[in-house]
Every structure is written in structure tokens, then in C-alpha cells.
Amino acid sequence: MSERFSFTLLANDGAARRGRLSTPHGLVETPAFMPVGTQATVKAMLPEHVRETGADVVLGNVYHLMLRPGAERVDRLGGLHRFMNWPHTILTDSGGFQVMSLAALxxxxxxxxxxxxxxxxxxxxxxxxxxxxxxGLLGSDIQMQLDECVRLPASRDEIARGMRLSLDWAERSRTAFEGFGGPEAGRALFGIVQGGDDLALREESATALSAMPFEGYSIGGLAVGEPQQVMFDVTAATTAFLPTEKPRYLMGVGTPDDLVGSVARGVDMFDCVMPTRAGRHGVAYTRFGKLNLKNARHAEQIAPLDPEGPTEISRSYSRAYLHHLIRAGEMLGATLLTWNNIAYYQALMRRLRTAIEEGRFDDEAAVIREGWVRGDVVSS
Known part of the structure; x- marks a missing residue:
């Protein structure tokens, strides 16, 4: 295990980047998708099974963990890694998203x-x-500054106010991180670029944060209801003003198509509840697109989700059986589909990493998208 955080850029293919993070709890190959473990658990999954899918890092959430069981308690019990039996890298959100999502509270x-x-x-x-x-009490390897995420659409004045407040909080977060010994523990703190869908405000935020000594940079305030093309345009405009030698993390994104498009625009890291939430609601991700196992058309299909899928889940369990589990409300159905979905996302990331290394990212992205386009025919 590494004693300090570092990032190495290994290859480029256009704007797409292949890299490697080194953290106190291991290596993270990028582009990376981080399963969300909001309350110290990736829902419906054992930690060792999450690891078996190829995940190098999971995400926890400050707001939820400070309420229950409490950061001081986790610290007394040996830290979040030991508490949740995940000896690998952990990234924690700062609670900033809840500033938006829990506005009524x-x-x-x-x-x-x-x-x-x-x-x-x-x-x-x-x-x-x-x-x-x-x-710091949780002991996460990668930490986030506190920020304000402004829900879109919003006026330019409101977006600018939230962005500049986040810049002020970035400076305070950095001072606190150094005061609590984060660098000495080998940990990383990421600044968060805000600015909504205003490209000039994004440039102002990214430029100001780049002048601060963060170990990495996040792009926040997207995937909050804006059209995908707006997200892509803002992401591309933002990465242009971020240091090339440091990792970029697009927060809360997203669908497989979002991931491929964002890697093409220079992003290294992602998280999203989508694959786990979909699994709990009967939806499987495959190279043919999404399959809703609640649908009656699966009731007598003996075919698996994907005979060439990344796990035994996708290759061995019939759609009829998975349909039955979901319709019967059996917990195993949520577990199997969540497992499949996380494995699919990790396999997608491996494909993208290999394609960048071999200089064929655009071709691989086209093949991936073609599979989704043909999904209704191939997977029926």
C-alpha cells in the first residue's frame, strides 16, 4: 500500500485519459466508476463481492454517516475501512449535495x-x-471540500452566488484539511468546480481552484436534470481549465452513455447510484442496454441476461428466474441484479481503459453505443 496519494497519467487518446491513483489503501485504475456506499454499504452487496466486480474504490457520504452511526463512533471503532470491511480506497462526499437535495430541511x-x-x-x-x-474521523482516502450545489435551472445571479460561496468554502476546507493532518496521513482533498450551466462561471471557478493546492478536482452541479448535451458541453469547457497532471472527478454521473461521453471529454472518475438503484428495482444493465425484468415478456425466457457477460450472474441465471424473484419481492433478486449492474459498469471501465491504452477509444465507444442501439433486437 502507498503511504501518500498520487496520480499518474499513463496514456491519452484524444481528450480521453488513462491513469492510476495511488492511495494509502491501494491503487485505483482510471477511468474509474465508484459504487456508492452512502451509509457504509453498497446496498444489497457484500464488500468482497463488490471487490470481485473489479471496483477499486467506493464512496461514502458525510451527511448520512454523521447522523448515523456518527463520525466519532466510527473513529473509535477503527475508521470506516475497518467498520465496513472494505480495506481498499474510500472517497467521501462532503455533504454538499444534501445542501441542495434537502433544501426543505x-x-x-x-x-x-x-x-x-x-x-x-x-x-x-x-x-x-x-x-x-x-x-478525517472516518479516515477516507479522498475527501471533498464542502460546496453548494445549485439546482438547475437557476438564474445567473444565483449560480454565481453559489459558485463564489463554494470558492470561499474551498479555501476554508483546504486550511482545515491541512490543520487536521490530511496531507501527513497521505490523504487527498479535491476542490469542486461549480458554475451551473454558465461556461464563464465554470471557467472562473476552475481557474480559481486550480491555483489552490488540491490533489484533484471535481466537477459538481451537473446530473441535476439538465440535458445530456449541456452536461457534456460544461464538462468539456471545465476540463480545459483544470491541471492535466491531476485527476478529474465528475460527480453523480451516470448512465453508461454519460460515462463514455464524459471519458471522451477528459474525466477520470465517476460515481452514481444508478446501477445499484436500478438493480433493486428490477433493471439490469447489459451490453445490449437496459432490461426491465419486471416485464412479463421475461417470464418464460430461459436465456441469461448475457451469455458473454462479465459474471456468472449475467451468464447463468435465466431471465425467467430473475423475473420471478423481482415479481415475488425476493431480496435475492435485488442482490443478483445489483451485482450484475456493478460488474457491467466495471467491465465498461476496463474496456475504456484498454481502448485508451491501445489508441482506439473512438472505435470502442462506437462499438459500445452500437450494442445499445441494437439492444431491442439482440436481447429480446
């Missing part, structure tokens, strides 16, 4: 945000300093 001011717990109504205060303190 919070009060925002220049110093921080006060939340009313969605669990029991108790009041909690989150500032940039407290967010970094919590992440």
Missing part, C-alpha cells in the same frame, strides 16, 4: 449549513471545517 448562510435530520428531526451544523473533520 436546511438553512444556508455564509458560514455553513444547518440541517434538520430527516431521521429524527434533530439539528446539525455543517461547516467546511466540520465536514473536513468528519472525513
Amino acid at each position: 436546511r438553512k444556508l448562510d455564509a458560514d455553513g449549513v444547518t440541517f434538520k435530520s430527516h431521521i429524527d428531526g434533530s439539528m446539525h451544523r455543517l461547516t467546511p471545517e466540520r465536514s473536513i473533520e468528519i472525513q
Whole structure:
């Protein structure tokens, strides 16, 4: 295991990048998709099975973990890695997304945000300093500054206000990170670019953050309802102003098509609840696109999800059986489909990494998309 965080850029193919993160808990091959373990668990999965899919890193969430079981308790119990039996890399969100998603339960001011717990109504205060303190107590390898994510559409004045508040919080987060010994522990802190769908504000944010000594940079405030092309345009405009020698993380994204398109625009890291949430709701991701196993057309199909899929789940279990499990409300159905979906996302990332190394990213992306286009024919 490495003692300190580092990033090595191994290859380029156009704007697409192949890299490697080194963290105190192992290596992360990029482009990387990080399964979301919001409450110290990737829902419906054992940690060792998540690892078997090829995942190098999972994500935890400050807001949820500070409410339950509490950061101080996790620290007393040996840190988040030991607590959740995941000895590999962990990235933690700062709680900034909840500043947006729980707007009805919070009060925002220049110093921080006060939340009313969605669990029991108790009041909690989150500032940039407290967010970094919590992440240090959890012991995550990659930490995020506290930011304000403004929901789109919004006025330019509102987007600019949120972006500049996030810049102020970035400076405070960095000071706190250094004060709590993050660099000495080998950990990383990422700044978060905000600016909504305004390219000039994105440039201002990215330029200001690039002048700060962050180990990596995140692109926030996207995947919040804007059209995909807007997300792609903002991502491309933002990466143009970020340091090439440091990792770029597009937060909360997304569909397989989002991932391929964003890798093409220079992004290295992704997270999203989509594959796990879809699995719990009866949807499987395959190289032929999505399959809704709730549909009656699967009730007598003996074919597997994909005879050439990345796991025994996709190759061995019939669609009829998976349909039965989902319709019967059996927990095994959610587990098997979640397992399949995470494995599909990891296999997709491996394909993209290999294609970048071999200088054929555009061709591989076209093959992947063609599989989804032909999905209704091939998978029926």
C-alpha cells in the first residue's frame, strides 16, 4: 500500500485519459466508476463481492454517516475501512449535495449549513471545517471540500452566488484539511468546480481552484436534470481549465452513455447510484442496454441476461428466474441484479481503459453505443 496519494497519467487518446491513483489503501485504475456506499454499504452487496466486480474504490457520504452511526463512533471503532470491511480506497462526499437535495430541511448562510435530520428531526451544523473533520474521523482516502450545489435551472445571479460561496468554502476546507493532518496521513482533498450551466462561471471557478493546492478536482452541479448535451458541453469547457497532471472527478454521473461521453471529454472518475438503484428495482444493465425484468415478456425466457457477460450472474441465471424473484419481492433478486449492474459498469471501465491504452477509444465507444442501439433486437 502507498503511504501518500498520487496520480499518474499513463496514456491519452484524444481528450480521453488513462491513469492510476495511488492511495494509502491501494491503487485505483482510471477511468474509474465508484459504487456508492452512502451509509457504509453498497446496498444489497457484500464488500468482497463488490471487490470481485473489479471496483477499486467506493464512496461514502458525510451527511448520512454523521447522523448515523456518527463520525466519532466510527473513529473509535477503527475508521470506516475497518467498520465496513472494505480495506481498499474510500472517497467521501462532503455533504454538499444534501445542501441542495434537502433544501426543505436546511438553512444556508455564509458560514455553513444547518440541517434538520430527516431521521429524527434533530439539528446539525455543517461547516467546511466540520465536514473536513468528519472525513478525517472516518479516515477516507479522498475527501471533498464542502460546496453548494445549485439546482438547475437557476438564474445567473444565483449560480454565481453559489459558485463564489463554494470558492470561499474551498479555501476554508483546504486550511482545515491541512490543520487536521490530511496531507501527513497521505490523504487527498479535491476542490469542486461549480458554475451551473454558465461556461464563464465554470471557467472562473476552475481557474480559481486550480491555483489552490488540491490533489484533484471535481466537477459538481451537473446530473441535476439538465440535458445530456449541456452536461457534456460544461464538462468539456471545465476540463480545459483544470491541471492535466491531476485527476478529474465528475460527480453523480451516470448512465453508461454519460460515462463514455464524459471519458471522451477528459474525466477520470465517476460515481452514481444508478446501477445499484436500478438493480433493486428490477433493471439490469447489459451490453445490449437496459432490461426491465419486471416485464412479463421475461417470464418464460430461459436465456441469461448475457451469455458473454462479465459474471456468472449475467451468464447463468435465466431471465425467467430473475423475473420471478423481482415479481415475488425476493431480496435475492435485488442482490443478483445489483451485482450484475456493478460488474457491467466495471467491465465498461476496463474496456475504456484498454481502448485508451491501445489508441482506439473512438472505435470502442462506437462499438459500445452500437450494442445499445441494437439492444431491442439482440436481447429480446
